[in-house]
Amino acid sequence: MEEPTSNHDSVTHSSPIMLFDGKTLVMDEMDFFADNNNKKNKNVFHDDEMLHQMELHVDTSLDLLTKSSPTDRSIMGEGSSEAKGNKRDDKFAAMLAELHHMNAENQRLRDEVDQVNDKYHALHDQLVKQMEKQRKNEGKKVDMISRPFLDIGVATKEENSQQYSKGKLQESKSTMDMIESKKQKICTNREVTELEAPEKAIPRWLSNEVTTRSSSFNVDEASETMSMIKKARVSVRARSVSSMISDGCQWRKYGQKMAKGNPCPRAYYRCSMGTGCPVRKQVQRSAEDQSVLITTYEGQHSHVLPPAAKAMASTTSAAASMLLSGSMPSSDGLLHPNILESATLPFSHNLATLSASAPFPTITLDLTQTPTNNNTSSQQHPPQDYQLSLLSPLFAPNFFHQTKLSTLHASQGTETASFADTVNAATAAITTDPKFSAALMAAITSIIGSSHPVETQHCNNKQE
DNA sequence: CGATTTTGACCTGCGC
């Protein structure tokens, strides 16, 4: 998100001819310091204050569309009436004021985005740490089964209070409290649901052996989870004419394949920024719309990332972590009907989808649609993929497992549809968190901005 | 000349 530098500069330098108190002023060095100009303007530009004063009186409007009118010629020529000059001055002063206001607003928004990003990263770090901590501490407890699938807030409420009282994450606390309250709601009804279908807790991609394990969580499972995090994928759909979106990382192509059902080849890249970095990505154009570039990231970087890459990396990493955080063997992975209370909440569709048919959990961030267009998502994705409109990736593995189970247990046939509804409802509960959405959107925006054809020259990607 | 891309061969998992 590179900001344009000084608007004054860009405006001023792009206007070779300007009006100064109604007089023509050619903006080059000769005119700038010429004696007659000084006489006309009765100003001596010796310091910044004077320069600023001059700026306030220079009409930088190009007025490109009405240049040839006789009236304007007269203005550009011998000078205009005092009324017209004052009018222009007022107009320009108003525009300048608006410009300053917009700059201030822009700066404020940038600060807010930075703050949200910082909080998001801090929250994510805490989440990972707390997950590890709690799993080690409670590894032997059978009651780990009582952990709800919505395990974003792994820390207890007391822990949250302690952490957030430090003042760094006060805004996040409300979010966590919201999640916590949802957790408790789910917990109260969880037992019944689990009795109905205990095996639903285990997503397919956590391997079938997991289903035979006890609900307790041990170190082996933690390591397995970490390996799954590495395998979790985050896919980004974005419109781009370039062959790759710019994510700030350096990639080395190691393969290309023609995928079935898609005339466009799929390219395979490895991160070449760090030696032995396990991160890989696949780039392929959509078969339905070849202007859409689908980039799938896998793994976590093992090296320091440049600032330009942090947004993407943190987003994909967080998505992958969250993907797994809701699918631990110890978590029941169940979606209780209570969460349907949130089913009508907005902003639950289109921003992200999740392909449950993939061998590994894959969350898709769809940047090709507007957030309000709720119906196109399902149209764009093959229905057989069971792609759900999700921002949170937590639920799809469970959904897939459910769909699989539904084929195994015919008596549960009606559950699939209701489960899909439940998934969407749960998604709505998560996606209405404006802070996570803001952080996600900040990262996504940076990606979109950098993927613009004009800016691809700044891209570090060395593909093609 | 080192880094990167290309591309055919090979490996692996999955469904039949």
Place this chain on the structure above:
DNA sequence: GCGCAGGTCAAAATCG
């Protein structure tokens, strides 16, 4: 077991 498709490897080609 066989075939298919996805993913990876590695030697050759290309690039800067």
